[in-house]
Amino acid sequence: xxxxxxxxxxxxxxxxxxxxxxxxxxxxxxxxxxxxxxxxxxxxxxxxxxxxxxxxxxxxxxxxxxxxxxxxxxxxxxxxxxxxxxxxxxxxxxxxxxxxxxxxxxxxxxxxxxxxxxxxxxxxxxxxxxxxxxxxxxxxxxxxxxxxxxxxxxxxxxxxxxxxxxxxxxxxxxxxxxxxxxxxxxxxxxxxxxxxxxxxxxxxxxxxxxxxxxxxxxxxxxxxxxxxxxxxxxxxxxxxxxxxxxxxxxxxxxxxxxxxxxxxxxxxxxxxxxxxxxxxxxxxxxxxxxxxxxxxxxxxxxxxxxxxxxxxxxxxxxxxxxxxxxxxxxxxxxxxxxxxxxxxxxxxxxxxxxxxxxxxxxxxxxxxxxxxxxxxxxxxxxxxxxxxxxxxxxxxxxxxxxxxxxxxxxxxxxxxxxxxxxxxxxxxxxxxxxxxxxxxxxxxxxxxxxxxxxxxxxxxxxxxxxxxxxxxxxxxxxxxxxxxxxxxxxxxxxxxxxxxxxxxxxxxxxxxxxxxxxxxx
Numbered sequence: 001x002x003x004x005x006x007x008x009x010x011x012x013x014x015x016x017x018x019x020x021x022x023x024x025x026x027x028x029x030x031x032x033x034x035x036x037x038x039x040x041x042x043x044x045x046x047x048x049x050x051x052x053x054x055x056x057x058x059x060x061x062x063x064x065x066x067x068x069x070x071x072x073x074x075x076x077x078x079x080x081x082x083x084x085x086x087x088x089x090x091x092x093x094x095x096x097x098x099x100x101x102x103x104x105x106x107x108x109x110x111x112x113x114x115x116x117x118x119x120x121x122x123x124x125x126x127x128x129x130x131x132x133x134x135x136x137x138x139x140x141x142x143x144x145x146x147x148x149x150x151x152x153x154x155x156x157x158x159x160x161x162x163x164x165x166x167x168x169x170x171x172x173x174x175x176x177x178x179x180x181x182x183x184x185x186x187x188x189x190x191x192x193x194x195x196x197x198x199x200x201x202x203x204x205x206x207x208x209x210x211x212x213x214x215x216x217x218x219x220x221x222x223x224x225x226x227x228x229x230x231x232x233x234x235x236x237x238x239x240x241x242x243x244x245x246x247x248x249x250x251x252x253x254x255x256x257x258x259x260x261x262x263x264x265x266x267x268x269x270x271x272x273x274x275x276x277x278x279x280x281x282x283x284x285x286x287x288x289x290x291x292x293x294x295x296x297x298x299x300x301x302x303x304x305x306x307x308x309x310x311x312x313x314x315x316x317x318x319x320x321x322x323x324x325x326x327x328x329x330x331x332x333x334x335x336x337x338x339x340x341x342x343x344x345x346x347x348x349x350x351x352x353x354x355x356x357x358x359x360x361x362x363x364x365x366x367x368x369x370x371x372x373x374x375x376x377x378x379x380x381x382x383x384x385x386x387x388x389x390x391x392x393x394x395x396x397x398x399x400x401x402x403x404x405x406x407x408x409x410x411x412x413x414x415x416x417x418x419x420x421x422x423x424x425x426x427x428x429x430x431x432x433x434x435x436x437x438x439x440x441x442x443x444x445x446x447x448x449x450x451x452x453x454x455x456x457x458x459x460x461x462x463x464x465x466x467x468x469x470x471x472x473x474x475x476x477x478x479x480x481x482x483x484x485x486x487x488x489x490x491x492x493x494x495x496x497x498x499x500x501x502x503x504x505x506x507x508x509x510x511x512x513x514x515x516x517x518x519x520x521x
Contacts, residue, residue, distance in 0.1 A: 168319025293420025
């Protein structure tokens with residue numbers, strides 16, 4: 001019988017081969033996919049869910065940010081949990097608890113309950129991503145770890161695009177509750193499979209029961225990031241700094257985060273190893289992940305929201321349009337992963353940034369009468385850019401790190417990615433509504449008795465049998481649609497320019513960009 005494990009140095013868990021490697025890869029990849037899928041699967045269901053709970057669509061986006069910010073805050077715990085309880089035990093426990101939180105989301109009968117359940121999803125599932133990445137690279141032999149990272153990166157790239165498609169189909173054909181219920185069989189399958197296939201790893205690495213937990217650092221991080229996220233979510237609603245609540249939140253966030261930085265730098269066993277930012281490649285990769293995720297997830301959230309709210313798309317058709325972004329990402333992901341160590345990761349990332357930006361600038365020419373295929377093709381070509389910067393950025397961030405720091409570094413890079421997703425969603429939603437209000441005000445200025453074009457259009461509406469109130473309501477709807485279309489174009493331009501600004505930064509990273517091979521460097 002073919003050997004299923006390959007021995008490594010004494011005391012180190014073995015790599016896998018054969019069918020066991022394939023099954024473990026599928027289980028870990030599926031767990032990572034499910035976790036990231038839940039970041040975007042609700043995107044196209046936001047208008048429906050907001051309507052069911054009698055809140056505005058912009059308030060509905062809190063369903064997205066509550067999950068991503070909770071996950072971001074808890075991501076740095078991945079290193080501690082892996083060291084304290086073992087990588088496999090931590091991953092399995094996180095997966096099963098995440099699945100339980102998904103059930104609570106599906107059972108929610110009020111908006112506050114749903115937000116609470118989404119926070120629990122983020123808290124419990126936070127360590128799934130970095131631990132799946134760590135375990136995937138560990139079970140592959142050193143010369144194939146680039147391929148392992150490619151498989152892992154493919155799940156992080158495809159999930160945000162498949163999410164709207166799956167969410168749209170489930171929302172239109174069943175109900176939004178099934179967006180969360182589908183996690184139940186998948187989560188159980190992943191948890192049981194990984195516990196069986198990789199149980200031997202924790203037997204060789206039982207964990208350090210005496211490892212200390214940085215409770216002070218965790219508390220400061222929760223207060224600081226939590227206050228900042230609430231500030232971003234409610235800022236537009238409360239008129240920003242004219243509100244005492246927003247001023248209070250900004251002061252709390254600033255003080256908590258400042259104390260957090262000082263505390264972590266002086267802590268012997270910090271929650272977040274901020275000294276990783278002293279490494280040039282980690283700093284460059286992490287900052288690019290943060291800003292790149294803001295640009296990417298901002299577009300992923302706004303485009304389907306615009307399609308459903310102002311273009312008349314159903315949840316399913318909005319999901320179909322956005323899902324095209326995953327086609328080329330699916331094809332290119334493994335290819336890039338297999339060749340990541342043969343080419344300069346900065347070059348691949350630069351290509352990805354530029355393609356994303358060019359497609360964004362092209363998409364910024366959307367008009368209210370844009371057809372389906374124009375939207376779909378723009379997402380298709382954006383998939384090239386997406387697939388070309390997530391994996392190279394992770395590779396750059398982790399290059400040269402000793403094995404014992406990979407779990408903590410993976411947690412921190414994913415923290416930056418999730419933070420970018422949550423902040424990007426909140427900021428772009430605010431920009432979208434603000435820009436739309438500005439465009440609406442300027443367009444309405446042209447509707448007056450002394451504008452021949454406006455009068456001529458109103459006369460034609462009257463000739464069609466519309467009374468004054470119906471004609472003005474129709475005109476108001478047209479102006480609102482045009483305003484939000486222009487605002488969507490503005491978001492696409494801002495995201496494109498943000499991506500272009502990263503091209504210079506990425507070349508500050510210094511080769512070689514070799515992922516950790518399981519030993520100290």
